[in-house]
Amino acid sequence: MNLKRVQYRFYGVVQGVGFRPFLYRLAVQNGLAGFVQNRPEGVTVEVEGPAPVVDAFALRVREELPPLSNITRIESAMLDIRNDQVFQIIPSDDQGRADVHIPPDAATCPDCLAELFDPSNRRYRYPFINCTNCGPRLTIINTVPYDRANTSMACFDLCPECSKEYENPADRRFHAEPNACPVCGPHLTLLNRDGASVTTDDPVQTAIDLLLSGQVLAIKGLGGFHLCVDAANDEAVRILRARKYREEKPLAVMVRDIAQARQIAVISQEEETMLISPQRPIALLKKNDSRRISESVAPGVTNLGIMLPYTPLHHLLLEKHFKALVMTSANQVDEPICIGNREALTRLSGIADYFLMHNRDILVRCDDSIAFSASGKTRLMRRSRGFVPQPLPLKQSYTTVLALGAELKTTQCIVKNNFAFISPHIGDLETPQGRDFFSESLALMKRITQTDPSILACDLHPAYFSTQAARELKAERIIQVQHHHAHIVSCMAENQIDGDVIGLAMDGTGYGPDGTAWGGEFLIASETSFQRFGHLQYLVLPGGEKAVREPWRIAASLLKSAYGPSWREIAGRFNLIPEKVQMDLLDRMLEGKIASPLSSGLGRLFDGVAALAGLRHRVSFEGQAAMELEALATTTSAPPYPFDILRKDGEPYRVDTDFAIRAMVDDLTAGRDKAMIAASFHMTLIDIFAAMAGEMRKSTGLNRVVLSGGCFQNRILLEGGIDRLTKDGFDVYSHSLIPTNDGGISLGQAIIAAAMTKNGII
Numbered sequence: 001m002n003l004k005r006v007q008y009r010f011y012g013v014v015q016g017v018g019f020r021p022f023l024y025r026l027a028v029q030n031g032l033a034g035f036v037q038n039r040p041e042g043v044t045v046e047v048e049g050p051a052p053v054v055d056a057f058a059l060r061v062r063e064e065l066p067p068l069s070n071i072t073r074i075e076s077a078m079l080d081i082r083n084d085q086v087f088q089i090i091p092s093d094d095q096g097r098a099d100v101h102i103p104p105d106a107a108t109c110p111d112c113l114a115e116l117f118d119p120s121n122r123r124y125r126y127p128f129i130n131c132t133n134c135g136p137r138l139t140i141i142n143t144v145p146y147d148r149a150n151t152s153m154a155c156f157d158l159c160p161e162c163s164k165e166y167e168n169p170a171d172r173r174f175h176a177e178p179n180a181c182p183v184c185g186p187h188l189t190l191l192n193r194d195g196a197s198v199t200t201d202d203p204v205q206t207a208i209d210l211l212l213s214g215q216v217l218a219i220k221g222l223g224g225f226h227l228c229v230d231a232a233n234d235e236a237v238r239i240l241r242a243r244k245y246r247e248e249k250p251l252a253v254m255v256r257d258i259a260q261a262r263q264i265a266v267i268s269q270e271e272e273t274m275l276i277s278p279q280r281p282i283a284l285l286k287k288n289d290s291r292r293i294s295e296s297v298a299p300g301v302t303n304l305g306i307m308l309p310y311t312p313l314h315h316l317l318l319e320k321h322f323k324a325l326v327m328t329s330a331n332q333v334d335e336p337i338c339i340g341n342r343e344a345l346t347r348l349s350g351i352a353d354y355f356l357m358h359n360r361d362i363l364v365r366c367d368d369s370i371a372f373s374a375s376g377k378t379r380l381m382r383r384s385r386g387f388v389p390q391p392l393p394l395k396q397s398y399t400t401v402l403a404l405g406a407e408l409k410t411t412q413c414i415v416k417n418n419f420a421f422i423s424p425h426i427g428d429l430e431t432p433q434g435r436d437f438f439s440e441s442l443a444l445m446k447r448i449t450q451t452d453p454s455i456l457a458c459d460l461h462p463a464y465f466s467t468q469a470a471r472e473l474k475a476e477r478i479i480q481v482q483h484h485h486a487h488i489v490s491c492m493a494e495n496q497i498d499g500d501v502i503g504l505a506m507d508g509t510g511y512g513p514d515g516t517a518w519g520g521e522f523l524i525a526s527e528t529s530f531q532r533f534g535h536l537q538y539l540v541l542p543g544g545e546k547a548v549r550e551p552w553r554i555a556a557s558l559l560k561s562a563y564g565p566s567w568r569e570i571a572g573r574f575n576l577i578p579e580k581v582q583m584d585l586l587d588r589m590l591e592g593k594i595a596s597p598l599s600s601g602l603g604r605l606f607d608g609v610a611a612l613a614g615l616r617h618r619v620s621f622e623g624q625a626a627m628e629l630e631a632l633a634t635t636t637s638a639p640p641y642p643f644d645i646l647r648k649d650g651e652p653y654r655v656d657t658d659f660a661i662r663a664m665v666d667d668l669t670a671g672r673d674k675a676m677i678a679a680s681f682h683m684t685l686i687d688i689f690a691a692m693a694g695e696m697r698k699s700t701g702l703n704r705v706v707l708s709g710g711c712f713q714n715r716i717l718l719e720g721g722i723d724r725l726t727k728d729g730f731d732v733y734s735h736s737l738i739p740t741n742d743g744g745i746s747l748g749q750a751i752i753a754a755a756m757t758k759n760g761i762i
Contacts, residue, residue, distance in 0.1 A: 005034070005048040005079040008058065012072035013101045013390065014043040015146035018132025020089055021174035022066050028169065030057055033084035038092035038145040040450065048084055067133055068106055068278065072393065072419070089175065092145045101419075102138050102146065102389050102448050105222045105366070106278040107310035109134035111172060116312050117319075122161065127204065127313040128186050128360065132176045134278070138389055138424075139223045139364045140178060143447055148177040152361035159184035186360035188313075193353055195345045204316045207356045212321060216240050218330050218344055218352035221311055223366025223385045223424070224337035225330030225344050227351060232323050234294040240326065241296065243351040245333050249621040250298035252282045252305035252368065253324040254314060264290050264324060265304050270373050279386030280310035281369035292323045300624075302631040307368065310386075313356075329367055334428045336437040339365050347433075364444060365437060366424045374715045375722050377736045381713055383411070383743060384425040389448060391419035392737060392747070395496040398754035402445070402453035404466040405746035406483065406510075408622070409739070410434075412441055413746035414449050415754045420493065420747055421449050422738070429465040438469065457481055457753035459745070461511035479753040479762055483510025484521045485530040486748030487708035491740070492527065493751045495733045497704065500526045502696045502730075504689055504721075507709035507741070508548075508603030508622075517541075519601025519709075522653065522692045524700060527755035533696050534645075534653030536605060536688075537561070538598040542589045547596075547604075551625050552576050552617040553586075554608030560590045562661040570665060576611065602685070602711045605657065609681055612664065613674055623710070629678050630714050638679035640687045645695065653695060660684050686720040690728055697730070707734045710741035 010019070015038055023036045023045050030053050034046040047054055058076070065071065108116070112129045115121040123129045130136070140151040148154060158166055162181050165173040173179045180186060190198040190206055200206040207217055214236040217228045227244065229236040231253045241247060255261045258272055265285035267275070274283050282305045287298070298304050307327070309315045318325065329337045330348055338344040339362040344355060370382040380387065397418040405411050405426070412423040423441045428434055446452055456478045458470035470478050487510075488503035503523035512518040520536030540557045541547035547554050555576055559567035568587065571577050577586070589596050603626060610616045610625035615632065619625050641660035647653045660681070667677050693705050705725050712718045718734065725732045738744040756762045 002051045003049065003081050004051040004054045005046060005081050006054055006058070007044065007046045007077045007079050008061075009042060009044050009075040010071055011042040011074070011101070013068065013070040013103045015144070016103045016137045016177060017068035018066040018174075018176070019043055019069050021132060021169060022064075022069075023061065024087060024089055024169050024174070026057060026060055026064070027087040032057060033087050035084075035088050035090045037090045038147065040093070040145060046079065047087070048081060068103055070101070070390070072101065092147050101391055102141055102144065104279070104386050104388055104390055105137050105139050106134045106386070107280040107308075108312055108315065109278075112312070113315060116315060123181055125204070125316060126182050126185075127188055127311070127316060127358070128178075128180050129312045130176065130178050130180075131172045132174070133172070135176075135178050136222055136360075139362050139366050139385070140360065141448070142363055144450070146177060151177055152363050153178050153180065156180055156185050156360075186358045188356060188358050191345070191355040191357060193349070198354070203356060204313070207354070208317060208321055210354055211317075211325070214239075215353040216243065216351065217354050217356055218338070218348050219313070219317075219356045220341070220344070220358055220362070221313070222362070223364065223368075224339045224362060225348070226327040227330045227348070229326045230322055231293040231297055231326045234296055237294045237296040237326060240328075240351075244328075246328075247620040248299055248624065250301055250303070250305055251326045251328045252307060253293065253297060254307050254309060254318065254327040255324045256318040256322075257308065260323065261285070261306050261308070264288060264292055265306055268373065270376070270378065274371055274373065274378050275306070275308050279369060280307055281371040281380070281386060282307045284370065284372040284381070297326060300628050300631070303372075305370065334431050335433040336427055337365055337367050364424065365440065367427075372713075372715065375719050375734075379718075379736055380739055381741065381743075382409070382425050383422065383737075383739055388424045389421055391421045392494065393496075394418045394420055394493060394751070395498060398751070399455065399757055400451050400453045401455045401457055401750045401754040401757070403457040403746040403749035403753065404470055405749070406459055406742040407461070407464045407466060409742040410438065410466060411743050411746045412438075412445055413750040414445050414451055414453060415750040416449055416451055420750060421445065422747055425743060435465055438465070455479065455753060455757060457749035459483055459486075459511065459749070460513065477757075477762065479756060481749045481752050482513060482530065483745065484518055484523060484709070485525055486745045486752060488523055488525040488530070488706050488748065489527055489751050490738055490744040490748030491706045491708040491733055491735050493747055494735060494738045495706075497733060498527055500524060500700070500702055501704045501706045501733075502693055502700075502702050503530070503706045503708070504693070505709045506602040506707075506711035506717075509599060509601045517597060517599040517601060519599060519603055520605065520655070521600070522696060524696065524702070525706070527751055528759055528761055532652045533699070534655065534692055535600040536602060536655045537657055538600050539604055539608065540590050540593055540596045541599050541604065542586060542596045544595060544597055548607070550618050551607035551611035552578070554604055555611035556586060557590055558608045558612060558661050559665075560587075562658040562665070574612070574614070574668065576617075578617075602709075606711070609664070612661075613668065613677060626711070626714065629681070630716055632675050633678035633682050633716055634675050635679045636683070636716065636720065638676045638683055640683040641680055643684060643688060645691060653692065655688055655692065682714075682716045682720065685717060686724050689721050690724045693725060693730060694728065703729070703731055705730045705732050707732065708740050708744070712740045
């Protein structure tokens with residue numbers, strides 16, 4: 001008989017997803033001998049037997065992968081025959097540098113869900129049921145390789161029944177590291193606001209009763225706590241908002257199933273696929289006319305953030321009683337989500353009435369991911385639970401680089417070989433807790449990639465915390481990257497393109513090399529350099545940061561630019577300026593740019609137009625005015641407003657929007673429908689994108705257009721821009737896997753620094 005022994009090394013997401021038991025069963029079914037082993041770099045298997053059977057084994061591995069696994073590379077080598085008699089799983093080897101890809105957390109699978117509600121099953125209504133196809137992964141990991149001893153399950157010794165499952169190759173829980181049951185696993189406790197235990201035989205049912213009575217609960221999940229109320233109880237929602245100081249920003253809700261989701265939202269087939277995926281993101285869906293939940297959940301916008309249950313506990317809570325539950329991150333404004341029991345009791349004091357906790361530690365803070373659908377693709381707005389730390393494959397291999405992200409919606413990124421590992425969503429770095437999370441995340445990223453990069457990348461802005469942190473870290477080299485260059489390159493990396501491109505970087509603000517705030521940028525960019533071809537005209541922001549919070553100030557600036565001295569009369573006609581404001585002082589600020597920085601940001605233009613249209617003179621959260629202006633624009637058939645493209649020799653092109661503002665004021669004065677005005681503004685921007693891209697193609701010969709920046713979260717701009725530019729003959733690239741907002745900045749920073757290093761530029 002022609003015997004053969006081959007060693008295969010599998011790289012990628014191959015630990016914690018049932019990959020070893022899958023290989024074991026496959027080998028045993030085919031009568032092969034050898035072993036399988038977790039190693040720091042992945043999974044190694046050696047199989048020995050008749051040559052055709054060994055070859056068939058390798059083919060079946062590729063065709064029959066477990067649902068949560070993802071192989072990125074396979075290496076093979078012929079070995080000497082050892083005459084093994086059996087195939088076995090041998091203990092993990094934890095020596096060496098890890099190159100394994102840690103799996104993300106996954107929603108409860110159908111098999112576990114069936115057991116959860118089966119009265120004859122020993123795990124009936126057990127809130128921590130899981131198997132190799134679902135359950136916690138990243139959020140319980142301390143280090144690699146992914147073995148129970150390296151997770152927060154290490155303190156729970158398997159009972160005989162669970163141990164038998166764990167060791168039985170035919171069982172779905174064969175080597176399922178989080179395996180547990182009511183006898184040996186984690187359990188729930190219910191505490192009141194003082195931290196005292198609530199006496200109950202059924203914490204879940206008592207929690208349901210409390211929610212039905214209007215109480216605010218803090219509920220411990222996979223990657224942190226949620227604050228939870230009955231979404232149909234208007235008073236409970238209002239109480240939660242008041243306690244959390246979240247006046248108007250939309251709240252996410254969780255519903256039992258797709259049928260319930262359809263009762264409160266319009267859902268396409270693509271959006272349904274997004275909702276039921278193992279990642280279970282919050283999906284932004286169009287509201288329907290139902291009044292089944294409180295209007296206070298998402299006031300002033302047309303979308304609802306909806307997710308389906310992704311833990312057994314969620315399924316139990318939503319089994320019978322609720323149309324929807326508000327499930328919002330458990331934190332104060334701008335702080336990271338709570339993960340620890342004692343932490344929650346302290347930080348959520350005064351917000352939660354009760355705490356539904358458990359004793360399985362969350363080791364990695366991981367917020368819910370957020371996604372929406374546009375132009376036939378699912379687009380991530382926040383990439384976190386369910387997606388992280390799945391790495392992004394890169395077009396080429398790079399030296400190891402750590403990038404520290406921006407100031408808002410912060411993530412970190414480590415580029416290692418031909419993969420980019422992006423951290424869970426960190427968020428804003430304006431609070432001590434946010435900065436602590438930044439450090440916590442940094443340690444996590446180094447640990448799971450088994451790296452300590454000596455090359456750092458950060459933003460150009462000198463006052464960003466992430467920039468200051470770079471200076472305090474041990475590094476051979478720090479490379480500062482311009483914000484909008486990073487935006488464009490992040491999209492290039494995601495789409496695996498290189499070379500020069502036309503880049504449209506549209507957001508609220510980013511530090512420009514000239515010291516002004518950029519944000520409406522038309523760049524010629526590559527992985528190593530960029531040229532500012534053009535930009536939206538600068539706006540004066542009277543009062544600086546105050547103008548971001550009070551968009552009427554930006555509206556005044558728009559009128560001053562468009563009308564000169566007569567702007568005051570028009571502002572008075574629209575009741576734009578608050579009574580307490582001294583008009584002479586405001587006029588001097590605008591004229592002399594006193595305490596009034598310049599900004600080319602499209603986000604700021606959105607703010608000013610929203611205020612001019614009477615939508616929003618003040619905002620309570622970032623992007624609120626722009627979101628409401630998008631929600632108002634209910635048609636795409638409105639004619640665009642006029643604009644001009646200007647250029648002085650030696651200077652970038654400048655898009656003059658004064659014509660558009662004057663036309664808009666005429667429409668407002670004439671009483672034109674504001675929905676049509678909002679739509680015309682959006683169509684104007686799409687025309688601007690197309691006109692500037694045309695100028696750039698004429699000047700450079702380039703035909704690839706890359707769209708990035710937070711303004712492309714606006715579905716009208718994104719879909720309209722892609723459609724128009726494609727019709728104009730451009731090859732258009734946009735974000736899908738990585739957020740187009742500042743959550744993608746770290747990826748762009750890392751690639752730019754790595755490419756500059758690789759090409760000897762720095």
